[in-house]
Amino acid sequence: VSHDAIARPSASQPIAVDAHGGDHxxxxxxxxxxxxxxxxxxxxxxxxxxxxxPRLPSRVHLPIRHASEQVxxxxxxxxxxxxKRDSSMRxxxxxxxxxxAAAAVSCGNTGAMLATAVITLGxxxxxxxxxxxxxxxxxDGGRLVLLDSGANVDCRPELLACFASLGSxxxxxxxxxxxxxxxxxxxxxxxxxxxxxxxxxxxIEAGSVDCVGFVEPTGAxxxxxxxxxxxxxxxxxxVKGLEGAVDVGFTLFRQELLRYPSARLGAWLVQRxxxxxxxxxxxxxxxxxxxxxxxxxxxxxxxxxxxxxxRAAIGLAARAASGSLVPTVERRLAxx
Amino acid sequence: VSHDAIARPSASQPIAVDAHGGDHxxxxxxxxxxxxxxxxxxxxxxxxxxxxxPRLPSRVHLPIRHASEQVxxxxxxxxxxxxKRDSSMRxxxxxxxxxxAAAAVSCGNTGAMLATAVITLGxxxxxxxxxxxxxxxxxDGGRLVLLDSGANVDCRPELLACFASLGSxxxxxxxxxxxxxxxxxxxxxxxxxxxxxxxxxxxIEAGSVDCVGFVEPTGAxxxxxxxxxxxxxxxxxxVKGLEGAVDVGFTLFRQELLRYPSARLGAWLVQRxxxxxxxxxxxxxxxxxxxxxxxxxxxxxxxxxxxxxxRAAIGLAARAASGSLVPTVERRLAxx
Numbered sequence: 149v150s151h152d153a154i155a156r157p158s159a160s161q162p163i164a165v166d167a168h169g170g171d172h173x174x175x176x177x178x179x180x181x182x183x184x185x186x187x188x189x190x191x192x193x194x195x196x197x198x199x200x201x202p203r204l205p206s207r208v209h210l211p212i213r214h215a216s217e218q219v220x221x222x223x224x225x226x227x228x229x230x231x232k233r234d235s236s237m238r239x240x241x242x243x244x245x246x247x248x249a250a251a252a253v254s255c256g257n258t259g260a261m262l263a264t265a266v267i268t269l270g271x272x273x274x275x276x277x278x279x280x281x282x283x284x285x286x287x288d289g290g291r292l293v294l295l296d297s298g299a300n301v302d303c304r305p306e307l308l309a310c311f312a313s314l315g316s317x318x319x320x321x322x323x324x325x326x327x328x329x330x331x332x333x334x335x336x337x338x339x340x341x342x343x344x345x346x347x348x349x350x351x352i353e354a355g356s357v358d359c360v361g362f363v364e365p366t367g368a369x370x371x372x373x374x375x376x377x378x379x380x381x382x383x384x385x386x387v388k389g390l391e392g393a394v395d396v397g398f399t400l401f402r403q404e405l406l407r408y409p410s411a412r413l414g415a416w417l418v419q420r421x422x423x424x425x426x427x428x429x430x431x432x433x434x435x436x437x438x439x440x441x442x443x444x445x446x447x448x449x450x451x452x453x454x455x456x457x458x459r460a461a462i463g464l465a466a467r468a469a470s471g472s473l474v475p476t477v478e479r480r481l482a483x484x
Numbered sequence: 485v486s487h488d489a490i491a492r493p494s495a496s497q498p499i500a501v502d503a504h505g506g507d508h509x510x511x512x513x514x515x516x517x518x519x520x521x522x523x524x525x526x527x528x529x530x531x532x533x534x535x536x537x538p539r540l541p542s543r544v545h546l547p548i549r550h551a552s553e554q555v556x557x558x559x560x561x562x563x564x565x566x567x568k569r570d571s572s573m574r575x576x577x578x579x580x581x582x583x584x585a586a587a588a589v590s591c592g593n594t595g596a597m598l599a600t601a602v603i604t605l606g607x608x609x610x611x612x613x614x615x616x617x618x619x620x621x622x623x624d625g626g627r628l629v630l631l632d633s634g635a636n637v638d639c640r641p642e643l644l645a646c647f648a649s650l651g652s653x654x655x656x657x658x659x660x661x662x663x664x665x666x667x668x669x670x671x672x673x674x675x676x677x678x679x680x681x682x683x684x685x686x687x688i689e690a691g692s693v694d695c696v697g698f699v700e701p702t703g704a705x706x707x708x709x710x711x712x713x714x715x716x717x718x719x720x721x722x723v724k725g726l727e728g729a730v731d732v733g734f735t736l737f738r739q740e741l742l743r744y745p746s747a748r749l750g751a752w753l754v755q756r757x758x759x760x761x762x763x764x765x766x767x768x769x770x771x772x773x774x775x776x777x778x779x780x781x782x783x784x785x786x787x788x789x790x791x792x793x794x795r796a797a798i799g800l801a802a803r804a805a806s807g808s809l810v811p812t813v814e815r816r817l818a819x820x
Contacts, residue, residue, distance in 0.1 A: 222673075287732045298670060301678040334634060334720035337558075342637040342717040365721055369728035381678040382718055384670035385701055389722045392705035393729035396623045397765055404757035414753025421740035421747045429733055 160190070162211075163465045164240040164249035167195030168218040169256025170453045174200060177255065180458020182208045187459070189466045192249060194240040215239040221451065225259030229267050237261050241268035244444040251465035255436070255449035255458060262299055262439060262448070269444040272474070274481040278441035279311045280380070280448060281318050282387050283464070285428050288371040293319045293327070296380035297387045297437050303379035305347035309355060312348075314440040315375035316357040317480035321471040330363030330373030332382065338362070344379065352377070356483045394429050436461045438468055440477060445469045496526070498547075499801045500576040500585035503531030504554040505592025506789045510536060513591065516794020518544040523795070525802045528585060530576040551575040557787065561595030565603050573597050577604035580780040587801035591772070591785035591794060598635055598775060598784070605780040608810070610817040614777035615647045616716070616784060617654050618723050619800070621764050624707040629655045629663070632716035633723045633773050639715035641683035645691060648684075650776040651711035652693040653816035657807035666699030666709030668718065674698070680715065688713070692819045730765050772797045774804055776813060781805045 165181050167174045174195060181191045182205050190209075193200055197214040204210050217235040219228040232238060237256060241264050243249035254261045258280075266278060279296035286292050295315045300307060312329050319327035331349045333341040340362055341349065352359045360373050365386060368376045378386070401422075405415040415422075436449035436457070445468045449461035501517050503510045510531060517527045518541050526545075529536055533550040540546050553571040555564040568574060573592060577600050579585035590597045594616075602614060615632035622628050631651045636643060648665050655663035667685045669677040676698055677685065688695045696709050701722060704712045714722070737758075741751040751758075772785035772793070781804045785797035 285732060285736075287728075287735050301670065301676075332721060334637060334717055334724075340637075342715075345717070365725035366728040366731070369725075369732050378721075379678075381670055381681070382721060385668060385714075385718060386721060386725045388670075389701035389705075389725045390729040392623075392702040393726040393765075394733055395702070396621060396705050397730055397733050397761065399623050400621075400761045400764055401757065404760050405754060407757070410753050411757045414750040414757075417746050417750025418741060418754060421737065421743070421750075424740050425733065425736045428736055429729075 161248070161250035161469070162190035162192045163462050163469075164192050164194050164213070164243040164252045165458070165462060166236045166240045166252070166254035166256055167193045167200055168236045169254040169261070170449065170458070171451050172454065173255065174203060176453060176455050177458050178203055178205070178210070179455035180453070181210060181462065183455060183459040184462035185209060187463065189462055191462060192243065194243070195236040213239055213243060219257050219260045221257050223257060223260060225257065225263045228257065228260035229263035235264070237264045238268060241265050241444070241446065244446070245269050250469035251445035251447065253447045253449060253461050253465050255451060255453040255461065258298060258448050261446065265439055265442045265444070265446045269442045269446070271441055272443055272478050272481055274310070275314070275441035276310060277307060278439050279314055280437035281315055281440050282437045283322075284369070284387070284390060286369055286371050290371055290374070291322070292368050292373070293322075293375045294383055294387060295375070295377060295440065296383050298380045298384040299439070300379060301381040303344065305344055305351055308344070308348035308377050308379065309351040312352045312355065312357050312359070312375070312377045313480050314477060315377060317477040318438065318440055318473065319374045320480065321468060321473040321476040323471070324374050326358050327374040328360045328372075329357045329375040329377060330360050330368060332368070332376050332378035332386070333362035333364065335364060336362050336367065348377065398426065436464070438464060443474060445473050497584070497586035497805070498526035498528045499798050499805075500528050500530050500549070500579040500588045501794070501798060502572045502576045502588070502590035502592055503529045503536055504572045505590040505597070506785065506794070507787050508790065509591065510539060512789060512791050513794050514539055514541070514546070515791035516789070517546060517798065519791060519795040520798035521545060523799065525798055527798060528579065530579070531572040549575055549579060555593050555596045557593050559593060559596060561593065561599045564593065564596035565599035571600070573600045574604060577601050577780070577782065580782070581605050586805035587781035587783065589783045589785060589797050589801050591787060591789040591797065594634065594784050597782065601775055601778045601780070601782045605778045605782070607777055608779055608814050608817055610646070611650070611777035612646060613643060614775050615650055616773035617651055617776050618773045619658075620705070620723070620726060622705055622707050626707055626710070627658070628704050628709070629658075629711045630719055630723060631711070631713060631776065632719050634716045634720035635775075636715060637717040639680065641680055641687055644680070644684035644713050644715065645687040648688045648691065648693050648695070648711070648713045649816050650813060651713060653813040654774065654776055654804075654809065655710045656816065657804060657809040657812040659807065660710050662694050663710040664696045664708075665693045665711040665713060666696050666704060668704070668712050668714035668722070669698035669700065672698050672700060672703065684713070734762065772800065774800060779810060781809050
């Protein structure tokens, strides 16, 4: 496949959004898409025009690309990707393939969107399996690119080395000059890690990315690396652990604030601070995961996305597209 | 080995504390031990009497069991456990073996303490490898027993099934009537999990613990299970992720509170609430990990333990001992 075959997204191109993906679709998707349009990002909604049209807000430009089918949450990924040729997911991915959209966003069935993206857009040269990258807030205010956060549960070390290149390219596309890549482990010494991590570390150190060795989650969140590589089982568990910890902390804090009148007054005074922190650490502000390795920009949002999460996912897709994600990833892979 | 061979700890027996374990030893250990004594828990400090004696606080009863050797952080675990026969770790474990202490606590080299405990105390019938269990604060105010949180990085599914029994018995000893055991995974459907988790789930379901299937970290922190089983690589990474997320949240919140005068006043009013939440979620309040599967109670504290963390580790050891941890674990293992 020649380099020219890649659709080059421009800032003026819209983001194709699967209107039927996620637990709160289509209403949360429509509301999130409308918010993104107000942010200045053009959007095409993809889905059942008859169902969507009456729900559209007035005074927001939200064109619809009709698709007659929808993919269910418990549907087989390969069946959905291969057979449902007129699904909202498939049509969204096709808009990217055909250069009519800069990126596709879905909060639906992750496996199905992944398979659909691979079938419709194809994989970049040198990529065996795509990975999902999640941007996690760090203590120093930066963002950690964590991958694979859920696409591939059992991985050979070679796959982790591929993720290192993909993640490094993604961090570059998002503006980090020479991303430091860490291999997720239970300690920083070379004797740490499991068999998979130790083998992956050797492969990654022999490659072209800037590898800083094993990094623990605590160290990664403190800013010891820009990209953290692991398999999709561990990555998914880690991302959900971070989300859960934030949720526990905020829930307990809210309970404590209601215990005393003085704390309630204090809560009123610190509410802006709480909101600002929440906006930086809450899962629904991450924008979900970015599919890396496909010949186009695809964002997979959380299934439980509310309008804010959909808006964040669309924002992430727009940033990745305008940062020339796909050409950067392709160049990085060629350097390996 | 007969059942009677197990030293039965009583409430009046002291906790043996390795005075030379941890980054801030011996001062942080002495201060934490003194705090535990003030909490009503008798303690024997184990270590170099000449070095410790002048540092002891007055008016606190802290007897010393002399040990001439210390184990370094980067020392080989098996070398330390086998050769250093007069180390503070070894002598602390021997006090437990000989029935002179209810439990041993060390914040030193984890691998060395683990190997020392296995050599000195022996393993319970049916245990192939010991596991480290960590009690993690849940959203519903309860505690989640997570294991293995670091002892065994590459595990066969059979080992995870053993951890399920160990963790269930531990939760029982801490007061949960019929602990619900979950297998850590990236989703709750049976099709989720990696090969290891799927095989372990089948084995655990065929056993005697109350298995609730695959549980995600988010669900576990919400209270979907009392015990969460995984291998020591994943568990260690997850625990460190939770610690890191809490640290990120509190750090960002502190920064935000300093931005505006009104927030600074509010911060003063909510400081008690913040302190109470911190006490429930901070890593230094967990008390570290409990070694399960050995014929005695052993707590492995954080290497970076401050006096509060040492005190919490001693408290955890005392609770586990008074909850008849070892006999409960032994009974549970016999039921498998």
